[in-house]
Amino acid sequence: MRHTLPLAFAALLASALAGGGALAENPKDFAQFKATGACPKCDLKRSDLKSLSFEKANLERAMLRDIDGKALQLRFANMTKGDLRRADLETADLRGANLSQANLAGADLEKAALVEANLTEANLSEADMEKADLTNANLSRAVMVSVLAKRAIFKGADLTKADMTRIRLERSDMTGANMQRAVLANADLERTDFTGADMQGAQFRGGRLTRAVFVDAKLQGADFEDALIRLANFSGADLTEATGLDQEMLSSACGDARTVLPSSYTIPACVR
Numbered sequence: 001m002r003h004t005l006p007l008a009f010a011a012l013l014a015s016a017l018a019g020g021g022a023l024a025e026n027p028k029d030f031a032q033f034k035a036t037g038a039c040p041k042c043d044l045k046r047s048d049l050k051s052l053s054f055e056k057a058n059l060e061r062a063m064l065r066d067i068d069g070k071a072l073q074l075r076f077a078n079m080t081k082g083d084l085r086r087a088d089l090e091t092a093d094l095r096g097a098n099l100s101q102a103n104l105a106g107a108d109l110e111k112a113a114l115v116e117a118n119l120t121e122a123n124l125s126e127a128d129m130e131k132a133d134l135t136n137a138n139l140s141r142a143v144m145v146s147v148l149a150k151r152a153i154f155k156g157a158d159l160t161k162a163d164m165t166r167i168r169l170e171r172s173d174m175t176g177a178n179m180q181r182a183v184l185a186n187a188d189l190e191r192t193d194f195t196g197a198d199m200q201g202a203q204f205r206g207g208r209l210t211r212a213v214f215v216d217a218k219l220q221g222a223d224f225e226d227a228l229i230r231l232a233n234f235s236g237a238d239l240t241e242a243t244g245l246d247q248e249m250l251s252s253a254c255g256d257a258r259t260v261l262p263s264s265y266t267i268p269a270c271v272r
Helices: 007-022 027-036 247-251
Strands: none
Touching: none
């Protein structure tokens, strides 16, 4: 029995083949995705996907390494376990996308929209997430080692047990985030806003927390060994059973009458 391709798909395939490697290394998979938005397990590495737009696309387990996906719009896409290493996703719209267990190591996500995206157990090591919006995203148990995320928005995000070792979060918005048992060793958190965040059991060892805002944060059992907390604001924060702190460190920070400190330590009042 003879099988025929849909006309739209056949036309796109012919176009991709004619264009050679300029569009993709695998023209057939590229044409299928461009025609249907569904291409699970497809090989789209190094493809030019700039500015394409699909809602609820299916790219589960797809090979998307080194793609040019600048301004790509894949709202609510299924990209579970996809390989997006070094993908260029600057300004991409990935709101509501499922990227759980995806490999985004070294990806460019600058100014990307990842609001309410699922990045559970995703690998984001060395990714550029500067000014990205991850409001209410799920990053629980994600690997975010050496990520650049200056001025990013993680408002209300779930970062439970995330490995954020050496992350750069200067001036980022972490308000209301759940960061229980997150690892932020040697992280740069200068002027980062953690107002209302739940950071119980978090690790800040060797971190730079200068002028960070921990107003009303839950910091019970957090580890501040060798951290720099100069001019950090702990007003209303609960530091019960926090470790690694000493009076000299706390004297360089500030709080208020609501601040709960371990042992018999004191903290200067913040001056507005």
